[in-house]
Amino acid sequence: MDVARLAGVSRSTAARALGGYGSVSGELVAMVVAAAETLGYRGNALARSVSSGRSHTIGVVVSDIENPYFARAVRGIADKAKESGFDVILANTDENVEAERAAVQVFLDKRVDGLIVASATRSDSAHLLDVVRMERPLVLFDRRPDDVVADRVGTDSYADARKVLGHLAEHGHRRIAFVSATTKTPEELEAGHPLPISTIADRVRAIKDESAETGLEYQLISGVMSPELTHAAVTELLGSPGRPSALIMSYSRLALPAFQAIKALGLRVPDDVSLVCLDDTDWMTVSAPPVSAVHVPSYELGVRAAEILLARIAGGGPESTDHLLPTEFVERESVGHLSLATP
Template sequence: MEDPVAHKRSVTVADVAKAARVSKATAARVLGGYGVVSGKIKDQVMAAAAALEYRPNELARSMSTGRSGIIGVVVGDIENAFFSLAVRGITDAARVAGFNVIISNSGEKLEAEKSAVDLLIGKRVDGLIVTPARCDSIDHLRHVRRAGMPLVLFDRTIPELDVDSVTGDDREAAIAATRFMVGEGHRRLAYVSAMDAEGNGFIDIGGISNSAVRERVEGFVSVLTEAGSPNPVHYVRLGATDQPQTDAVIKRLLADPSPPTAILASDSLVGLRVFKSLQSLGLSIPDDVSMISFLDADWTTVTVPPITIVDQHVYEMGKLAGERLVARIEQSPLAVERLRVRTRLVTRGSVAKR
């Protein structure tokens, strides 16, 4: 039997106007929220719209008002608790200002990010918040600016782009975490990141395309240099992109003639993978290997022992980015700012004295 609902056409403004016994122009003013009509007429139109289950055509509305009421967000990895918390902050800020949010996940892949940005521009979003997969390939982001669309960068900065950004104090956070481990007597420290490895494993810090990773590695290396390490980048490892890759990274580190006694994990996903890798090898934290992870993820408080973390205040970062973009959309006269949210080290039981 043919489903009559499948062929039911969309209710139009003209349908609402006819049911409310007003002109189409009057119905459009009420439904679009512009112009002046009496309270009685407004009630008539809204009652008719409700009875007919009218749904506005957002594309038509954006063409007539110049606004879609939608913000586009492109994040690196929504599976990562960092970005989940950030999106919560962004959407809360957007909702308060009357905006909806479309979220796209790039998977930290540049081409996926470019496609997402193009799609969101095509959806006529009012502004974009983007976490750049690479900070050295930015033509698509320049296009956003040329199109006159407000843009805020999240978690990473690109000095060549004259746009607002919201990040953590990544270099200072890594310095604080590394100094704590050095202060506990550790001298052989490893830094493990999920960023894809390139080349033959040689770490060119200046060539790291992710600004957050680069700044953290710089902070990590600076402390080891101060502590007199002869080769502070020796234990820096990229490529911990999943559990098998992380297992391989940890095994190679521990097979070193002088293995590291402590590990700094670049984010909560990497931290959990490192924790599992050490467990699978039968190693104890912190007796055999100490560790610190970025982000106060839920898992870090339920392990034995609980994990020392860098609290990044991610919700606040996301909320600040959302508020900043809304201000740009509302055309507030703001100077471009690169806003940094301070972090704090929360010490628990995962770092032993040496």
């Protein structure tokens, strides 16, 4: 342990000095306390970490804590961690890779026992590769960075999107728009440019595959990084000639301003345009009409991520590293049934 090393004493001596038990000279106590203050440690937690070699903390990095999906997942992580005697330190990155890199470094400096990271990038992952090389337990949450070999907890975003597309096709929809917050332009999405977030890449791939197989017409709407931008983009999209008959929203924070934009235009869901979201949330059950959505078990995903991380910290865990939980498509009242002859 760094405190013992800095003070020049054994772990057991440092633990006794900080825990206030056993026989330790006043001079040694002062040395250990000074080392603890230098490193920013204090109290009983430090004594425990000195004696066990662990901090009993885990670091969690998410991209948007205001997103209900991540908020519920963090609650699941925190509940499981508390049950196991671990504390959680949380960092929010706003999908900024530099903020993510800085947060990971802070957590490593604080000697967290493991990390759970919802990465903002697929390719700029040197900081995560460093964690793996250090043999610090790492669980990737939701997203799948390239070349990072670690446990990943999430869902099958490709299959979820195909399920929604199939549902729309069964209801006669042949012209759809997919709205996401990726920074890539529609032209870059169409050209197949690598997307920074694997879940959005999976959904775009599903749409393209569905189009190739069934002749589905689609538009890719991107760059809606705020409710205001989403409202403006949907307003423009639905006011243009040849508008889509259905909108697929990437996640719930985009679905609400889209719903509001439809209402503001004087259009009706689902009579004039259908609306589906790839992430469910509470307001969708009480809106008029209720919105069809993919229910993602975000709390359970958080619990599972924490379970795996804690098992890895303890030196165990499952043999596989890919941990996918099932989702459910919840059909409500926001998808209209069109004639198959509708252009």
